[in-house]
Amino acid sequence: MGTTERRERERKEMRDLILEKAMELFLSEGYENVSMRKIAEAIEYSPGTIYLYFSDRDEIIFALHLMAFQKFYKALSVMAGDGDPWERLVKGGGAYIRFAIANPGLYELMFIMNSPAKTIKAKDKWEEGLNSFGLLSDTVQECVDSGKFPAETDVPTAALYFWGMCHGLVSLAIRNRLPMIPKSQIRGVLESAFNFGVAKMG
Amino acid sequence: MGTTERRERERKEMRDLILEKAMELFLSEGYENVSMRKIAEAIEYSPGTIYLYFSDRDEIIFALHLMAFQKFYKALSVMAGDGDPWERLVKGGGAYIRFAIANPGLYELMFIMNSPAKTIKAKDKWEEGLNSFGLLSDTVQECVDSGKFPAETDVPTAALYFWGMCHGLVSLAIRNRLPMIPKSQIRGVLESAFNFGVAKMG
DNA sequence: CCATTCTCTGAACGGTGTTCAGAGAAAACA
DNA sequence: TGTTTTCTCTGAACACCGTTCAGAGAATGG
Numbered sequence: 286m287g288t289t290e291r292r293e294r295e296r297k298e299m300r301d302l303i304l305e306k307a308m309e310l311f312l313s314e315g316y317e318n319v320s321m322r323k324i325a326e327a328i329e330y331s332p333g334t335i336y337l338y339f340s341d342r343d344e345i346i347f348a349l350h351l352m353a354f355q356k357f358y359k360a361l362s363v364m365a366g367d368g369d370p371w372e373r374l375v376k377g378g379g380a381y382i383r384f385a386i387a388n389p390g391l392y393e394l395m396f397i398m399n400s401p402a403k404t405i406k407a408k409d410k411w412e413e414g415l416n417s418f419g420l421l422s423d424t425v426q427e428c429v430d431s432g433k434f435p436a437e438t439d440v441p442t443a444a445l446y447f448w449g450m451c452h453g454l455v456s457l458a459i460r461n462r463l464p465m466i467p468k469s470q471i472r473g474v475l476e477s478a479f480n481f482g483v484a485k486m487g
Numbered sequence: 488m489g490t491t492e493r494r495e496r497e498r499k500e501m502r503d504l505i506l507e508k509a510m511e512l513f514l515s516e517g518y519e520n521v522s523m524r525k526i527a528e529a530i531e532y533s534p535g536t537i538y539l540y541f542s543d544r545d546e547i548i549f550a551l552h553l554m555a556f557q558k559f560y561k562a563l564s565v566m567a568g569d570g571d572p573w574e575r576l577v578k579g580g581g582a583y584i585r586f587a588i589a590n591p592g593l594y595e596l597m598f599i600m601n602s603p604a605k606t607i608k609a610k611d612k613w614e615e616g617l618n619s620f621g622l623l624s625d626t627v628q629e630c631v632d633s634g635k636f637p638a639e640t641d642v643p644t645a646a647l648y649f650w651g652m653c654h655g656l657v658s659l660a661i662r663n664r665l666p667m668i669p670k671s672q673i674r675g676v677l678e679s680a681f682n683f684g685v686a687k688m689g
Numbered sequence: 690c691c692a693t694t695c696t697c698t699g700a701a702c703g704g705t706g707t708t709c710a711g712a713g714a715a716a717a718c719a
Numbered sequence: 720t721g722t723t724t725t726c727t728c729t730g731a732a733c734a735c736c737g738t739t740c741a742g743a744g745a746a747t748g749g
Contacts, residue, residue, distance in 0.1 A: 288716070292726085317601070321706060331729045333708080342706065397599070399519070402663035411666050439679070445656070445665075446680040453655025454647070461604035463647075464613050477641070478648040485688045490747070494695085523737060533698045535739080544737065694747070698740105705736060709729105716725070 300338050302328055304352065307345050312390040316346075316398065343400050350401040353391035354413040360384040364420055370427035375483050377424065378451050382479060385455035386472045397456055421448060450482055502540050504530055506554070509547050514592040518548075518600065545602050552603040555593035556615040562586040566622055572629035577685050579626065580653050584681060587657035588674045599658055623650060652684055 306327040310319040321342060325332040339345050361384070364377030385392040394401065395414070405411045422444040428434045434443065454475045457463050466474050508529040512521040523544060527534040541547050563586070566579030587594040596603065597616070607613045624646040630636045636645065656677045659665050668676050 320704080322704090332706085333730070334728055336707070337727070396659070396664055397662060399662065405666055406663055409666065411664075414664060415667065439683075442676070442679045442683050445676065446652070446683045449655035449659060449677075449680055450648070450652045450684070451655065452659055453651035453653065456658055457598070457651060457654055460599060460601065461608055462598055462613075462616060464607055464611065465617065474644070474647065475651075477644045478651055481641075481644050481648045482652070482684075522735080524735090534737085535699070536697055538738070539696070690749100692747100692749080694745105696743105696745080698743080700740095702739080703737100706734095708733080709731095712727105712729080714725105714727080716723100718723075719721080 296338070300348075303335060303338055304345065304348055308349055308352070311349070316390075316393070343404060346394070346398070346400045347404045350394045350398075351413055353388075353394045354417065356388070356391060357384060357395060358417055358420070361417055361420055364424050370424055370431055371433045371487065374421075374424050374428060374447070375487075377421065378447065378479055378483065379476065381451045382455055382475050383472070385451075385459065386475070389459045392455065392459060396452060397459065418444065418448065451479065454478055498540070502550075505537060505540055506547065506550055510551055510554070513551070518592075518595070545605060548596070548600070548602045549606045552596045552600075553615055555590075555596045556619065558590070558593060559586060559597060560615075560619055560622070563619055563622055566626050572626055572633055573635045573689060576623075576626050576630060576649070577689075579623065580649065580681055580685065581678065583653045584657055584677050585674070587653075587661065588677070591661045594657065594661060598654060599661065620646065620650065653681065656680055 303324065307319070307324050310323060310327060314323075321335055322332050324345075325335055328335075335345075339348070360380050361377055363380050364373050366373055405414075422440055425434070425438075425444045425447065426440050429436060429438050429440060458466075458471050458475060463471065463474075505526065509521070509526050512525060512529060516525075523537055524534050526547075527537055530537075537547075541550070562582050563579055565582050566575050568575055607616075624642055627636070627640075627646045627649065628642050631638060631640050631642060660668075660673050660677060665673065665676075
């Protein structure tokens with residue numbers, strides 16, 4: 286009786302279809318301009334159907350936020366490896382900034398929007414975020430081990446500093462708080478600021 | 488004929504009343520949980536009346552964002568003065584972080600929310616933000632002049648770096664991306680990260 | 690006292706997220 | 720096969736939202 290298996294497969298396919306179309310709409314129209322009805326229209330089902338696969342709008346956004354993290358983690362993986370850890374750390378920061386500027390919609394989902402934060406708070410943990418933070422912490426640890434950073438360095442603090450610096454720069458840009466910088470120059474300016482910071486550290 | 492003057496005064500009083508009650512509601516219930524109807528109820532007028540004083544919801548939020556900047560600019564003024572510029576810069580960063588943690592609602596308004604950004608983009612300038620950024624830039628310039636920073640330092644780049652670092656730390660906290668840190672310790676942790684950064688620079 | 694100007698109301702419009710009784714198809718059982 | 724059960728899906732309905740606007744009523748000016 287393969288019925289149950291087929292049902293499960295079809296259920297997953299429907300979830301994937303909803304997520305795919307929702308992501309398409311969100312990225313092209315902006316998160317606040319996409320309603321459940323519009324998603325329903327895009328998948329050619331009635332609005333009620335979506336609620337048979339997701340409990341509410343936030344659950345869709347949380348699922349998309351997980352998908353964004355997969356892509357993000359890959360982009361950040363240039364930081365892993367066995368070269369000089371300081372060089373990898375700097376490379377990771379550059380990759381972080383480029384990813385955010387190239388994928389502002391995904392970045393918002395992961396690090397700015399309120400909606401996923403509600404679920405993070407409710408679950409009281411955030412594996413996806415902490416995985417990426419772990420990658421960063423490991424690299425910072427290696428910088429301590431290799432003597433690049435002083436032995437008494439508190440690794441979580443140093444990693445948070447590094448993350449905060451990158452996040453601050455890109456989130457100011459994404460939320461339009463740098464209107465004095467022409468859009469075409471944003472990436473370069475952020476990278477300069479980042480380089481200023483790492484030059485001071487290095 | 489003092490009628491016109493009285494009318495103008497009453498008009499201003501009504502605008503202030505709306506802003507005051509709106510701010511109260513926003514800070515206590517959160518921005519997305521306050522509707523125009525709720526504001527109308529708070530001021531004891533019908534919803535339509537608000538639109539005689541503000542063209543739409545975004546205009547209210549933009550006006551509140553200006554009020555937030557007044558308070559913020561004052562808090563940041565510890566950075567001005569005539570002591571050692573580097574010391575003032577560090578003090579300014581500390582004030583920035585403390586202000587944001589103590590007034591997350593105001594901070595969101597100024598640096599995170601989308602709504603004021605629309606108006607900033609429409610007006611294509613942002614005096615209030617640039618005033619505060621100017622305060623920072625001036626202090627960085629004085630660090631260059633006093634020899635604390637190398638003469639070839641690009642001041643806007645260094646200032647942006649400093650801003651980004653502070654903004655990144657607090658906005659991660661405000662948007663709940665640091666669930667691994669207990670709320671009571673957030674401020675201390677952010678300050679440690681900030682100190683790690685300035686120690687590297689100083 | 691009348692005409693004008695101004696303020697304010699509240700119903701209405703077209704949207705929103707979400708729920709749920711009931712229709713109809715598919716599967717399981719006899 | 721026919722019958723019963725299980726499952727999927729619909730779409731109207733609910734309670735909200737931001738915003739508009741004809742018209743009521745008061746204040747002002749002549």
